[in-house]
Amino acid sequence: KNEVEQSPQNLTAQEGEFITINCSYSVGISALHWLQQHPGGGIVSLFMLSSGKKKHGRLIATINIQEKHSSLHITASHPRDSAVYICAARGSQGNLIFGKGTKLSVKP
């Protein structure tokens, strides 16, 4: 079993839909990251959070430390949101333990 599990692995949505990507982890963490990997391969950090909720534009990330679970929400999805979204748990040494990613495709 991976230390960081994401679901779903693949997600197809229609433009405008509300999207949720889930992440569960089994290790103790100091923080959790959500990353976006574009089709060209570049990785962008979206959020780093250790408690509660963060919002940036149409993106919302939440974390429940007790349940070891985090969610990434996208409101009013758009085709340009199509990418791989990766959850990564920051371990005690500062290294990141990555999930396998969720491939999102938003159709117009």
Add this chain to the structure above:
Amino acid sequence: GAGVSQSPRYKVTKRGQDVALRCDPISGHVSLYWYRQALGQGPEFLTYFNYEAQQDKSGLPNDRFSAERPEGSISTLTIQRTEQRDSAMYRCASSLAGRAETQYFGPGTRLLVL
């Protein structure tokens, strides 16, 4: 302000050759991380440095892999006697001051071992 840069962006080599991959972190960033990402997979931690000190190398797959950061800035990941299974995207990231900071990723080096 420049981000994290890596070179070369692409490297094709023959099995058995040594390769050196370079990472130039954001100026002033204390921590530097190396990751490997196989096609279709998420990144996998290899090693990381605070300044010039290698803090954790538990992710290096075997002793053919080594990394250094002699002056606490640029880092080199070296793979000796490359094998086909070493083919992957090798990514570097840096952060301002270690654990609590966001990591900024470089564009990666795509390594192909023939």
